[in-house]
Amino acid sequence: MKKLIHLIREGSIWMNVVAEAVLVIMMMLTVTDVVLRAFGKPIVGTYELVAMAGAIVIGFAVPKTSWERGHVFVDFLIENRSPAIKNGFFVFTRIVGMVIYVLLSWSLLLKGTVLHRAGEVSLTLRVPVYPAAFALSLCFFVQVFVLVADILRINENKEQKEEIAGVQR
Amino acid sequence: MSETTIGVIGLIVLLGLFLTGMEMAVGMAVVGFVGYAVVVGPGPAMQILANDFFDALESYSFTVVPLFVLMGQIAFNAGIARRLYDCAYKFLGHIPGGLALATVAGATLFKAICGSIVATCATFASVAVPEMDRFNYSKKLSTGIVATVGTLGVLIPPSVILILLGLITQQSIGKLFLAGVVPGLMLAFLFSFIILGWARMNPSIGPASIRFHWRERLTSLPAVLWPVVIFVITIGGMMSGFFTPTEAGSVGTFAVIILCIGRGELNFAALRKSLQEALRTSSMVLLLVAASLLLGHFIAVTDISYNVAKWVVGLPLNRHIVMSLIFIVYLFGGSFIDDVAFMILATPIFFPAIVELGYDPIWACIMVSMSVCVGSLIPPVAMPVFVVKNITKVPMNVIYSGAYPFLISLFLCIILLFVFPELVLYLPRTLMK
Numbered sequence: 001m002k003k004l005i006h007l008i009r010e011g012s013i014w015m016n017v018v019a020e021a022v023l024v025i026m027m028m029l030t031v032t033d034v035v036l037r038a039f040g041k042p043i044v045g046t047y048e049l050v051a052m053a054g055a056i057v058i059g060f061a062v063p064k065t066s067w068e069r070g071h072v073f074v075d076f077l078i079e080n081r082s083p084a085i086k087n088g089f090f091v092f093t094r095i096v097g098m099v100i101y102v103l104l105s106w107s108l109l110l111k112g113t114v115l116h117r118a119g120e121v122s123l124t125l126r127v128p129v130y131p132a133a134f135a136l137s138l139c140f141f142v143q144v145f146v147l148v149a150d151i152l153r154i155n156e157n158k159e160q161k162e163e164i165a166g167v168q169r
Numbered sequence: 170m171s172e173t174t175i176g177v178i179g180l181i182v183l184l185g186l187f188l189t190g191m192e193m194a195v196g197m198a199v200v201g202f203v204g205y206a207v208v209v210g211p212g213p214a215m216q217i218l219a220n221d222f223f224d225a226l227e228s229y230s231f232t233v234v235p236l237f238v239l240m241g242q243i244a245f246n247a248g249i250a251r252r253l254y255d256c257a258y259k260f261l262g263h264i265p266g267g268l269a270l271a272t273v274a275g276a277t278l279f280k281a282i283c284g285s286i287v288a289t290c291a292t293f294a295s296v297a298v299p300e301m302d303r304f305n306y307s308k309k310l311s312t313g314i315v316a317t318v319g320t321l322g323v324l325i326p327p328s329v330i331l332i333l334l335g336l337i338t339q340q341s342i343g344k345l346f347l348a349g350v351v352p353g354l355m356l357a358f359l360f361s362f363i364i365l366g367w368a369r370m371n372p373s374i375g376p377a378s379i380r381f382h383w384r385e386r387l388t389s390l391p392a393v394l395w396p397v398v399i400f401v402i403t404i405g406g407m408m409s410g411f412f413t414p415t416e417a418g419s420v421g422t423f424a425v426i427i428l429c430i431g432r433g434e435l436n437f438a439a440l441r442k443s444l445q446e447a448l449r450t451s452s453m454v455l456l457l458v459a460a461s462l463l464l465g466h467f468i469a470v471t472d473i474s475y476n477v478a479k480w481v482v483g484l485p486l487n488r489h490i491v492m493s494l495i496f497i498v499y500l501f502g503g504s505f506i507d508d509v510a511f512m513i514l515a516t517p518i519f520f521p522a523i524v525e526l527g528y529d530p531i532w533a534c535i536m537v538s539m540s541v542c543v544g545s546l547i548p549p550v551a552m553p554v555f556v557v558k559n560i561t562k563v564p565m566n567v568i569y570s571g572a573y574p575f576l577i578s579l580f581l582c583i584i585l586l587f588v589f590p591e592l593v594l595y596l597p598r599t600l601m602k
Contacts, residue, residue, distance in 0.1 A: 023447070027419045028423070030415060030420075034420055050232055064448075072194070073190055073191060077190075078189070093191040096199060097191070100198050101195075104198070108223060111219040
């Protein structure tokens with residue numbers, strides 16, 4: 001069990017590292033394009049590359065954000081309830097989350113397949129679009145496992161959770 | 170069962186899901202997906218689920234969010250705010266209440282490169298409050314103003330809230346940035362008047378500190394110069410049409426990195442921390458936006474927006490009263506959920522009604538962002554107050570009692586914007602025709 005949780009955590013961290021690197025590349029590409037444009041030599045297709053990079057940046061950051069409970073939620077109505085009730089709500093919300101993320105991952109996989117079969121490419125660079133859909137599908141698939149890990153970690157005490165979140169940061 | 174009834178049931182279920190502690194993006198996606206499947210069919214629902222998330226995340230327009238958030242995070246981690254505060258302190262510290270005034274001035278300048286409410290509150294709570302403690306300022310004033318100044322970032326460009334509103338309502342981000350300048354500065358002045366008035370009525374709350382020589386004051390000015398130059402290049406480039414918002418964010422971030430590395434204030438660890446914080450905030454916000462697109466499609470097929478707009482316009486009330494009621498809905502909703510999340514949720518429903526009432530869309534966006542300013546300071550979900558409490562260890566009730574006098578400024582500002590909409594519209598109309 002601990003190995004599985006460790007694996008999911010490491011996976012989220014590495015995906016986030018990829019997102020960090022792509023964010024820096026995205027910024028540098030845009031700045032270079034702006035500078036070269038001033039000299040009449042813009043980088044062709046920058047907008048398309050930046051849009052695809054944006055999908056990687058946000059998609060790959062979703063699992064770690066979720067691991068650190070960085071997404072917005074409202075818990076003031078349940079925070080003073082008994083541990084059993086709190087745990088019940090916690091498991092319920094994770095299971096609902098898993099269902100929607102499985103559906104999202106599956107639907108993005110189907111979309112990627114359709115884009116691949118149709119030979120859909122970007123307007124200027126003629127780069128295939130389907131890898132972005134597959135990449136997002138992968139991100140939301142990993143997200144399902146983060147929610148599974150959330151349930152497995154339910155009995156960890158608060159300090160341990162904060163320690164893990166600290167390691168992440 | 171009519172489609173509108175299904176829509177209303179969906180929204181009630183959504184509120185129920187929010188109260189279970191579910192991530193809001195998940196709740197919105199679940200209701201959007203299931204609702205769309207019920208009204209249109211499961212096949213189209215699967216397609217729209219993929220399309221909405223793909224379109225939101227693989228979108229050039231939305232890449233502006235992580236870039237501007239990163240710019241603010243780097244400025245925050247590199248300690249730019251501390252130098253801005255030091256400069257303002259040297260000019261204003263000797264006036265009664267002057268350290269609180271310096272907090273307002275420092276935060277206003279910091280806002281020109283950092284659009285985050287929380288980052289501003291965290292910075293000034295750790296920089297300004299100890300300084301005010303040293304000169305025996307009342308905890309009410311010191312923590313109250315620090316909790317409040319973050320709200321300036323909602324209006325002063327590059328505000329993440331205005332970027333989001335621009336993307337949700339399809340309004341020009343450049344125009345929204347210009348529209349936020351006058352209300353933002355007006356708010357900073359109103360905060361300053363409250364501080365001066367409070368210190369005059371009760372001098373013990375903000376005793377004068379030391380008076381600095383002009384030489385010391387002038388040598389601190391370069392700290393202000395660089396952020397202003399970066400602000401002018403990024404926002405000016407955008408206004409002139411030379412940059413897209415994404416390019417402005419990239420150039421601004423790059424300039425802040427170069428500035429901080431040049432001054433030896435940014436190491437690799439601080440850069441990585443900034444990147445991680447920027448990704449965390451951006452993925453949280455953009456997941457909400459993607460889920461709200463899906464929910465928005467469900468709301469569209471149920472005709473709720475259309476019916477709300479028709480109902481609101483048909484109310485036998487003055488349009489200002491109707492607008493005030495919408496504003497109260499934003500405040501009430503934002504208080505119980507999260508102000509930004511509620512804004513993302515409610516704007517697609519109410520915005521068509523506000524425009525139908527004859528209000529300018531840019532003005533309407535600024536008024537919605539004002540509701541986020543007020544909402545961020547009132548319980549139970551008042552993030553700036555939580556942040557200041559965690560850093561200063563001052564009890565929450567003291568911080569709230571210190572922040573409430575500044576709410577007067579916010580409400581006064583809202584009234585002025587209602588009466589004189591040109592305060593919002595003059596700059597975008599003049600500079601971006």
